[in-house]
Amino acid sequence: MPTTSKKTLVYIVEDSLSSGALYSSQLEKAGYETKHFVDGYSALAAIKEIMPSVIIQDVCLPDISGLNVLQFVNRQKSPARVIIITSNSSIDVAVDAMRLGGFDFIEKPFSRERMITSVQDAVKQINLESIESKKVKTEVLSVPEISFIGESLAMKTVFRLLDSALRSKASVFVTGESGTGKEVCAQYLHSFSARKEAPLIAINCAAIPGELFESEFFGHMKGSFSGAVADRKGAVEAANGGTLFLDEICEMDLNLQAKLLRFLQTGTFTRVGSTNVIQSDVRVVCATNRHPAAEVGEGRFREDLYYRLNVIPIQLPPLRERGDDILLLANSILTDKNQENEKGFGQFSSDVQSMFMKYDWPGNIRELQNIIENMVVIHSGDEITLDMLPENFAQSGLNITFQNTFSHHRVNNHSNNHSNSHSNYNSNSHLNNDAHTEEGDHRYEIKDIIPMWLVEKNAIEKAIEICDGNIPLAAAHLGVSASTIYRKIKSW
């Protein structure tokens, strides 16, 4: 990163003379060298001549958009880290800016601390990347074993977004059905970023009781509440320099959402029972299997927090929409499970492959993993065949394609009683696919359609019953998390 002196060079592109001068003074006091430009073209000319380490870039300029400057910077060989500064009304533009590779964005007016923390983070990232690039290539290649498998168009889009997010500190909001790999996204974003040496702290917002959440999040001081027997760091503090993964973010209490928003705006927080303000530099990745915009509409999720977190939205596709990725994943999982269990399965039979491609995979990759692990653990041989499929896989095969395929190979061998015992599922599965499917003498009509939530409720209740009331076990077989089940039960 070229600089003209030993001090780190920061450009400030801000059309207000007095505001820019104030930022310059604050940064110079903190040890940086600065240059202030009041329009975009002057900044571009200076950037061409000397690329600074960091640019504090206003979006609204009198001549060109700050986004044009950002795009220009990111096309250069050693681009500066660009911190976008914006007023509330241009938050959408800021979101676009982050997608174009902005490092951070700060809403105006902002505090001195917020600006300096962001510049420090940017410089830290540059230094780390510089150290990393000097290491031998083999080390880089062997870093984490976290990798995504997929060649579908939907996954290629996901990979592109993830890779562009690696260089940035911007918040990432991962959405997708349960079991699609949201946590893997967070691990990937952490492990391949300059923050990888610092911790990745994951919090499941649905699993922590409301009254303990603030303490878990921000930490507490000894004696601040009954049970606080010692000072304790919270997740935000523990993740300093690293990544904070907030799973099931939509389950967070509204009161805490306000506190999280404040932390995201200022980069500071206080432990429960303390007045000391602590700074923490974290990159936030959050995830939900709900539709966050709908949650905002329903008033369960703060709109301002949503926009703050949804800087880089990543939508993970369900497994059923990933085409040939299903078999790629299945083969990869089979290899892993073979190694773990010292088995020698070489492949799936063509029938199993065909069934995998037709099945709906409501539990997504987690369900696929569970089913393959089940077969590998229980059976031995060279090939995974239809008769090795777990019984619960057959029972939860809720869609017609699966039922048809399965009936050719297996159901004929079962007793009529067995078929009848799952009539509820069978009728649902037919109806989900065709409202006018004929079976025997009965012709299904619109009135026979069972609402999706009821189908889901039946499936969950049946699973819990089969597992003798053991919800975590039922959840495992259904391929979802126990907290999802608890939440569903609460909503009925």
Added chain:
Amino acid sequence: MNSLIDESVIQNMKDDLGKDTCHKLIGLFIEETRLLLVDLEHAFEVMDLAVIENATHILKNSAMLYGATSVAINAKEINDRLCSPRKIINNTDKQLLALIRTTLKAYNSKYNNAV
């Protein structure tokens, strides 16, 4: 008159950057605001909404940074309306001009060494 200036903002600036730098910066703020006032006076006469939008866009941030909170709030309120698709401007928006004049007077009186 002092209610026009948030003294805690100025004090923080002095503590952080020193008295001299602080006065120099306030001088810049006064000069910039004076120029924006000239632009706004003309813009309100001819109802040039683009100029009003640009000037209030700058003021809502700079005034907040320098403790001129009333000006910042008023400018933001007008700017938010002008940024909306309907671009609403009210007759009472002209009151911003008087508020800026009074505020500048207060800054000049208190920090006259700076100008």
